[in-house]
Amino acid sequence: MLLGVSLVSALIIGAVGFVNGRNSLHASSIDQLTTIREMRTHEMKVALEDVQRTASLNSRNLSAQNMSKALNAGFDELQGQTLPADQEAALDGFYADRFVPALEKRTGDQYGSGAFVPESAAGRWIQAHYTARNTTLDDAGYEKMLKTDDGGDGTTYSAAAARYGDYFSRLVTQAGYEDVLLLNLTGDVVYSAYKGPELGSNLDIGPLRDSKLADAYRKAIATNSVDTVVMTDFERWVPSMGTPSMWIVSPIGNDDGITGALAIQLPLSFVNNVMTGSNGWKGQGLGTTGEVYLVGRDGLMRSISREVVEHPKQYVQTAVDHGTPPAAAKRAAEVGGTVLIQPITGDAVTRAQSGKSGTLEGSDYISGSSVVSYGPLDVDGLDWVVIARIDSSEAFAPVDDFTRIVLISLLGIMLAVALLSLLLAQVFTRPINRLVTAVHQVAEGDLDVQVPAGSRDEFGDLGSAFNDMASSLRIKQQLIDDQREENERLMHTLMPQSVAEKYKQGEEAITEAHDNVSVVFAELIGFDDHSRSLTAEEEIAQLNTLMRGFDEAAERAGVEKVRTLHGGYLASSGLIVPRVDNVRRAVEFARSLREVLERFNAQNGTAIGLRAGVDTGAVTSGLVARTSLAYDLWGDAVNLAYRVRSVSGDPGIYVSQEVRDRTAELVEYVEAGTVEVRGKAETVWKVA
Structure with a gap:
């Protein structure tokens, strides 16, 4: 029960805890x-909102405004310049030999060698004096170009770039931008911090016209407001070898008008x-x-x-x-x-x-x-x-860890509860086992068993109650045994042991035939006259005295008392214990009765006489009247013993002819008369 309740409780709590x-x-x-x-x-x-604010602030900066005006003017002047043939060739060689092969290798796409050469004279001029000078197209090359603002050509453009270029360089290096572009109102990229292929290109008609940067530029310029900030999604920016780039574009100027746009290229790392x-x-x-x-x-x-x-x-x-x-x-x-x-x-x-x-x-x-x-x-x-x-x-690793911990804990609890239950079960059942053992001993008849009282709890109370019960049973059993012994003794006084055993076994008709048994039937003469002067208690007391004397005489003579009547006594010899000298014993018993009566008369001053008859032969013994037990003896010998004692009205011991014949050498007899037995007369003798 403890294990079941504990396990169910642990399972319920574990399940609830596990689910929750x-x-x-x-x-x-x-x-x-x-x-x-x-x-x-x-x-x-x-971060995006911050870079948009930064772009808006930088586009309003006075340096940006001045640089835009100066570079726009310088770019316009270059429109009238003709690029020398060698520089034209160097520019074409830059794309054909270095940039386009590197771009195609990087992107896997095919490009024409002249696809990125600006159409404008100014565009080709500044690319020839800046972009084409990047001989390595690697980080070192671009870092070098970041610091190169003077084209060395003595133009107004180079002077303006040298004067204001540091402003853009610091935007790139300090803010971490990929590049910063400056555009005029006609879509020309008039400046690039890294001086890449986008420098001098026109976003309206050049190779970058379909880029997101071009769309953002046109949208920003169309507003004609310095408050405008346009941000683009990532696109593959070809001038950066197809690297994904996004742009922040904001018009440059003030409330009086705009002169161009600032485009900030955000790197992937941003x-x-x-x-x-x-x-x-x-x-x-x-x-x-x-x-x-x-x-x-x-x-x-x-x-x-x-x-x-x-x-x-x-x-x-x-x-x-x-x-x-x-x-x-x-x-x-x-x-x-x-x-x-x-x-x-x-x-x-x-x-x-x-x-x-x-x-x-x-x-x-x-x-x-x-x-x-x-x-x-x-x-x-x-x-x-x-x-x-x-x-x-x-x-969900914590969930799995929790599940594992719950299961392990639950199994641990179940194991601990099981072990504890086994231990407690031993503790709880030990007194019960002692009681069970004691009950078995009681069932087997051992009523002396006792169990330790134990602890002061229900088991202790049960043990004490069992001990009390065992003691009570022991006392009752003792009383029953004593009563049984008394009943046995009384029964044996009423009947022979063999008859008593049959009676205890429940037999209804109990009779026994005996062939050689001597019977003594004695009666008191004059006791009734004597008892009239006595109280009932005195009468019973004197009668008991006589009967005890008769019983003692029977015991000494080795005869068996059959029954006692008021004023009479029936005994036998050889009935229960066969004896070859049963006749002699019967006669001696009868003579002992006379001696007992003589002592009684001498003690009490009475004149009570004894008349006894003795015969030997076949008799039948048994229980008469099942509801009121009476052990009796009947047969020819009993009948003759009764009759011979009444052949004369005088006291004395009267025997049959057969008794006299078998004891004539031991006892002296005198003829007393005759009785009729089965149609013929038989002599009765009296002990002299």
Whole structure:
């Protein structure tokens, strides 16, 4: 019972705790992922809004205004310049020999060698004196061009660039921008901090006319307001070797009017650092598999994948296994990034793009089972959604750990309860076992058994009650045994043991035939006359005295008392114990009765006489009247013994002829008369 109740209680409590704990941990894991996603969303929004404010402030800066006017004027002057043939050739060689081959290798696309040569004279001039001087097209080459503002050609443009170029250089180096462009009102890129292929190009008619930068420029200029800030989505910026770039464009000028536009190129790291926490995923609660990334309306990533950063060799196979086209996965691994490469599909993106936020579980681009938290990024000009994901196995690892701990704890509790129950069961059942053993002993007849009282509890009370019961049974059994012994003694006084045994066994008719038995029938003469002068108590007392004397005489003579009557006594010899001298014993017993009576008369001054008859022969003994027990003796010998004692009215001991014949040598007889036995006379003799 203790084990059952304890186990059921432990199971119920464990189940309730398990369900509640599991649900709480499950919800906590999802809430944590949602919190991280919301934090990243907020940080991204703040960062983009901050760069927009910075762009707006910088476009209003007096240096920017002065530089715009000076460079615009210098660029216009260059429209009338003719580029020398050698410089023209050097410019063509730059694209044909260095830039276009590097671009094609990087992007895998095909470009014409003259595709990026500006159509305007001013454009070709400044590219020849700036862009074409980048001989390496690597980081060192671009860093060198960042510090080169004087074209060395003595033009107004070079003078203005040398004077104001440091302002743009500091924007790039201090703010971490990828590039800063200055455009005039006709779409010409009149300045670039890194002096790349976009320098001198026209966004309205040049090779970059279909770019997002061109669209943003036209939108910003169309407002004719310095308060305008236009931000673009990522695009593959060809002048940067196809690297995804996004732009912030703001008109340059003041309340009197605008002179151009400032275009800030945001690097990939700007977005990636915010979304990855500067690659600090694990330290910011995303474990070993979690990440937060951006997805555009086209279903492509707008930030880098953690898998590409941490496991570039495994990324391709893992991404392909979960639905990414092999070409896209391979390309992402090659360039070490997933922006505008890695496609993202599924319910999370669809719901987020419809403006919903929430969480779900399912497969994603890198895992078969992930927990995903999704929501839109509310920033003007961008149609992005924020996705936070983590492998389900890791997200719910605390749940699994909790489940394991609960199960282990529950099993431990169950084992402890089982062991405790076994121990307590031994303690509880020990007194019961003692009682059971004692009860068996009582059932086997051992009423002397006692059990230790034990503790002062129900078992102790039960033990005490059992001891009291055993003592009571022992006393009652003793009384019963004493009563049984008394009954046996009384029964044996009423009948022979053989008859008593048959009676106890329930026999209805109990008789026994005996062939050689001597019978003595004695009666008192004159006792009735004597008793009239006595009280009832005195009469019974004197009669008992005589009967005890007769019993003692029977015992001495070896005869058996058959029954006692008021004033009479019937005995036999050889009835119960066969004796060859039963006749002699019977005669001696009769003579002993006379002696007993003589002593009684002498003691009490009475004159009571004795008349006894003795015969021998076949008799029958048995119980008469079952409801009122009476052991009796009958037969010819009994009948003759009764009759011979009455052959004369005088006291004396009278015997039959056969008795006289068998004891004539021992006892002296005199003839007393005759009785009729079966139609003929038989002599009766009297002891002299």
